[in-house]
Amino acid sequence: MTNDNWTKLFLDLLPGLGVSLQLTAGLLAIGLPLGLLLAVGISSKDKIVRYPAVAVVEVGRGVPALVLLYLVYFGLPQTGITLDAMPAAMIGLGVSFAAYTSEVFRAGIQSVPQGQTEAGKALGMSGGVIFGKVVMPQALKIVVPPLLGWAVIYFQATSLAFALAVPELLSRAYVLATTNFQYLNMLSLAAMLYAGVAIPLTVLAEHSSRRDAKSRTA
Template identity: 50%
Template sequence: MNGLLNDWSTYSPDLLKGLWVSVRLAGAALLIGLPFGLLLAVGSSAEQRWVRTVVIAFVEIGRGTPALVVLQLFYFGLPSAGMTLTSFVAASLALALTTAAYTSEILRGGIQSVPQGELEASEALGMPHRDTLRFVVIPQGVRVALPALMGFAILIFQATALAYTIALPELLSAAYSIGSSTFEYLSVLVLAGLFYAAITIPASWLSERAGQRMSRHL
């Protein structure tokens, strides 16, 4: 047991650096993907048929393509087209597209939950459709979707582990690097798992609490 604790104290600094990269990567993916997902959610109910078709096609392709494939495409595929990206940028954009595709459906459900009577009231007051979306529909829809969005954010944080395949020094990559040089794979991977849990367990609790509060409000 003492040996395990000694290993953990030795490996922790490098793993914490990897954890910080994972947190930054998840934050970048959410920062880019959530607004894009909101645009897709609004576009899926647009009056123009071609807009709805394009949005639905993008969402279905984004949800049907594994995040790892998208990640490999951005990092290894784009250079062949003359666009070279760093591993962090490639991972951020790949996870952002996955985030947008999935959260668009979550946000669409929240938007559709807004009572029809409020839309009719806005129309009766002469509010333009853009203002109705901005001040009535989107704020309420996002609030309803918030617990599910928080749960998806946890999944994106866990998905940052895929970035080890493109040599991004995130948490799992740091654990593999230490394991390959010390052959102490068990202790270092257990410690990496504890670091992931230190983020995901409190986040899951907050997501559950948010869902409970929303249920009481509704």
């Protein structure tokens, strides 16, 4: 193949990459706050709060992400809730992401010395203010590197949305390959695009993790 042909194939795949990035942004918008909420719920001493949070986390971890996608897209219509493929994929992957990252948030929150919380209470600060202005700023420094790692994993997991006919990167590569019969070339290019996004983010996550480790041991 000539360079022009490779360039054309590459440009043909870019819209699919754009959809994959939109999916990633959507699942993060759902999964990050939900993961934090679950982490707070699991850490709660109130059984009414803790048990439902634990149940959501265990289901989210125990059920494959693809099954969650099917449950949201094909299962919810039987309850009267019908979603398009794109938001269904965002919700399914977002719940799965939240289940796994809840432990990251919980570990980050628990890493903040308890004495700081007690000092805040002694100063008359409310629990919400202590959590938002004392605990979370310190916890974020710890959770950001592993969260970046999970974001990379779930960017790659957006390929599962192929099963719902979402025109993401893998889906577009496959559809184009069925028309030009260049399966090897199209799927190889798709793999390169996945890697082109994932590898720099992985390097960034590792760099952030090492920098955080050095700052805590300094």
